[in-house]
Amino acid sequence: MKKGKKRTKKTKIMIGVAAVVIVCIGVIAVFGKGSGTEETSASVEAVTAEVGDVTQEVDASGTVESNETKTYFSPVNAKIDKMDFEVGDSVKKGTQLITYNLEDLEKEDQKAELNQKSGELDYENTVKKSNKAVDKQAAAAASVDELQAMVDSQEAYVYDLKEQLSQAQLDAQNDAQAQVEQAQEEAQEAAQQAKEEYEAQMEEYSENVAAAKEALTKAEAKVQECLKAKREAERAYKKDPDNSALSSALDEATYDYEDAVAAKTDAQSNLQEVKAQIPTMDTDSTAMTGGSETGTTVMVDTSDLEVAIEQASSDLAELQSELATKKAEAEADPNALTEEEKEKMKITNNLAEMETKTAKELVIEGKKGIQAEFNGVISDSKVVEGATTTQGMEMFTIKSLDNVSVDLNISKYDYDKLDEGQKAVITIGDYTYKGTVTKISRIATPNEKGAATISVSVDIDNPDDNIFIGVDAKATIHAKEAKNVVTVPVEVVNIGKEGSFCYVIEDGVIVKKNVKTGISSDTKVEIKKGLKKGDQVLTDIGDHEEGDAVTATEEKE
Template sequence: MKKKQVAKIVGIIVIVGCVAGTTAFAGTSKMKVAVAAVGQGDVVRTIAVEGHIETEEEKAYYAKVTAPVSTFDLKAGDVVQKGDTLVTYDTQEYDRSLEQAQLQAKAAKAGYAGSAAQSKEMTQAYEEAQAQESMYQQAYEAALANVNDLQYNIETVADAVDDKRDKINRDIAQVEIEIAQKNAQAADYDDEDRLDYLEEAAQLQVKLASLKKKLLELPDSGAKPIEDRYFSEAQYYLNELATQRAQLQQEMQTTKHAAMNGSQLAQLAANAELANTAVTWNEEDAEKAAEGVTADVTGVVSEINVEEGAYVAEGTRLFTIKDMEHVMAVVEVTSYEMGQVEVGQKASIEAAGNTYDGTVSRIRKETVLDSQNKAKLQVEIHIENPDDKIYLGTDVDAAIETGESDSAIVIPNDALYTDDEGDYCYLLSNDVIEKRYLTCGIASADTTEVLEGLSQGEWVITDAMTDANVGKGAQAK
């Protein structure tokens, strides 16, 4: 049986009606056959497939802000250019929010600066008062020691005077007793002895007078006026220091409470920073609202979910743009053909009478059912040079180049047969028909590569032959 292939033809086959240089056969007993010389050529195997045009990149556009839509006048199927503004928003609300955020940030910054300055002033005042309080404490302790010393000295002097007075009084009493004894003794004796006692009594009287004089000369046991003044002044100074120190301590407490601690200042700083962040957020939102929605690609609008005047929330899906600068042909191949298809193979695509170059970019891993419920695999062919004549969804015919052999030994497909044992051909060898089995490679629509079994320059018969003709004489037509 004849072997058929569907493919692209690149090759050179010489079909001749007669063998060059041969002489005409004598007689009419030999049949005449059409032959072709076995030669070299390039063979490109292709698979013819059908499909349709799809975009390679499809982008959904979402609302980046929550705002009323000011303008939108597109319909599904409209073509937009990259950079076109497709949606504009009413930005009044964002402008007001931004202004309010800026005022709040300004107030927070001023509040933090004022509080920080006041806190610094109060802290400095507290530290100064604390230093003064230390000085007051030292002065108070010194004044208190002075008062205590004065009081001790006064008490010590008073105790010494009292001790002397007591001793003199005891001495006076003793002398008076002794005088009385002498006078009594003088009364008991005669004149000579009496005079001795009286003389002793007189001496005791002198001693008594001396003691009484000393008693009179003793100072008062209380403090002297000068000592009282010193003590009073020291006591007054001590009281003044105590009063001033108490006032200073009260001032320290006041300034300490008025001054903010690190955590409080950090909180105010954080509030100011948060207000600045709110300004940044509002600026970004206002900028997004002012920008609207711009097309990132040139393509076709589809799946529209928005209209002019609508109030959209951030994240709302608005529409989709199918990129027209990056398109592909999606074709279907049988499971038998699938074994020959690989990513990176070249292809040609015909769409609406125009031809485009392409490359197999992806093989989908899930089958689909064709119109006859047969499973087929889908192959994506990237179109290298799309133009404005391409329309999404249109039908295409494509040819995928699945193999190529350069400078191969080739024969016409008309000369090739196949049976259970393999591929074979009929040759005209020395004017006799011969059958020969071959090992074949890839095949195009017109030629097949022969890997083993033929040599360049041999002649294969292209007319229909059967094994019944083998061994018969023949000549080229």
């Protein structure tokens, strides 16, 4: 396009005769005006507005970049056994880049398996002990009622035996009393004396028997007390067998119990001896007083009852002790596992199992090593062969050669011509590739000269082995396109203060027409409004003015 009446530089070849004719016409026109003869129109160059296609192209240069970058991190803690690359090397997808030494990983795997097995055994053992304690408590609770019934029955039996002994002793005393009374009737003096002596002996005998029984009762009570203390010491010792104080307490309780049993035996022997010393009546005294031959001695043997009572009391004491033990077991805490403790142990075992799986997975990962996931070039490396890596450690970076683009900087005057998806031709050295606009930045940045530019990314559709990252490239973007539109050469459109306009020949006269332009190429511009197909448009108004009569002559290159 041009401003005002600036003349477009073109080389025009005009036929000589036509030139002479034009000159003559001009002379005639000048003199004709002065002489009043008819005016003759001048010839001017013009082009015809046509319907066609206009394609807008934007040229730019930039740098080849990779759209896909992969930084690899070590998946395991292991030593690099083999590393087959250097920075700048191109690699193919699937190429083995890193091989690990798996010795330490396999040891960790074995350790994890042993820890898991140990946890499982601990859980099984603890559960078995817990179940055994619970079963023992349940059995003790079940036997309490049975033992209580046996104790009640034994207590009744002992009571009955004691009642029989008391009755036998009472009957013996009654018989003795009757004999004394009968002797008194036959021989008052002798009988009275014998009675007094006998009563005195019987009183002493009864006191001795009562004292021996009391001593036996105390001895039996002492046995029960010591037995109870011994069982309590045994239970305490079983709970903490390593406690020396509890061990000493158990020994002392045992000694006390044995002493009490010995004392009980002595009391029983003493009772028998005392009972054996039961007094008898002096029949000689009765005979002397009255010559009577009816002297009577009454004796009753209760030793069997006393032995039965002793045995029954001992059995009762044992039953009572066993009942107390079972009650204590039934009421004691069995130290059974709670559901929360079981769940915690299960979680611990699950964690150990997860660690085992993780260790196995790490071994698997270590065996895999690291392979290239796509075709690319090694752009950075932070490890060397023989180095020991830690899990998550950055190792190296690959830039893809299959997914590449050219980063262009577009002038602020051209960015509005571009849209994503537009096609382009990219030139890298001696190679040409097809491309597609994939990204247009929405922020302008100044270049090294301070001019505002827009960053545009053009993907290379058909990359090959001749692509190098970071090299310069040129791109021609096929920007906007208009089809079947009115077009004119770009040089016939003028630009004034009020916008674009053209000089058109209508009815042989120059007319100025304002036009609305669209997209343009290097040679043609789209006319959206102001012109129609077939209009004759002046290429250069020259010295003419609007309203001059002219004749159109087609422009020739």
